Structure formats: structure tokens, C-alpha cells
Amino acid sequence: MGRLRTLRKRAVNAQKQLKDPQHTDFIGVFQARAAIIAEQLRLNESLEALGISQRYVVHNGFDAADQLPAGVFGDRAIVRLPILPRSVTPLERIEGAANLLLA
Numbered sequence: 001m002g003r004l005r006t007l008r009k010r011a012v013n014a015q016k017q018l019k020d021p022q023h024t025d026f027i028g029v030f031q032a033r034a035a036i037i038a039e040q041l042r043l044n045e046s047l048e049a050l051g052i053s054q055r056y057v058v059h060n061g062f063d064a065a066d067q068l069p070a071g072v073f074g075d076r077a078i079v080r081l082p083i084l085p086r087s088v089t090p091l092e093r094i095e096g097a098a099n100l101l102l103a
Helices: 002-019 034-050 090-102
Strands: 027-030 056-062 077-082
């Protein structure tokens, strides 16, 4: 029983951290395809129902020709990551994405 109590306590603490926007912020990633956008919207609803913060969504493989319906992601900021040439290293891609989130 002691192990179960300890496990429950750890699970409750983890849940509190997930719901604390000072500690956790979920960032969803999508591409401009109808099925992928629909899945991202379902995920947004699930996270909201659980009380998990999501201030950003990342539009991966952004092309200026891609048009999203107005307000589709509500008040979440959309970070647009363009398709990059293969000459850009994975670390440079991650640093570039991080800089867009911090801007």
C-alpha cells in the first residue's frame, strides 16, 4: 500500500506541474493539410479540457501560399517555420525555431 500511495502522490504532483503554465507549455506542430489541422484542433480541445497551457502552435513547412482559416487556432500564436534547404543543419533549425518562439 505504501508503494501505491507514493506512486499516486508522484502522479498527482506530475499532473500539477503539467497544469502549471509557469512550469509547462505544450507546443503543437502541424502542417497545412486538412486532416492534420483537424487533429491539431482536437488536441487543442483535449489539452484545454485538461487545463494544460498551449500558447503556441507551430506551422511546420510553412509556405506563403498556405492559407489557414481566420482564427482557426483562437488566441494561440502561430509560429511559421519555413521549409529550409538541406544545407541548414538540424541544430541550426532548432535554434531558429527557438528564436521564433522567443521573439
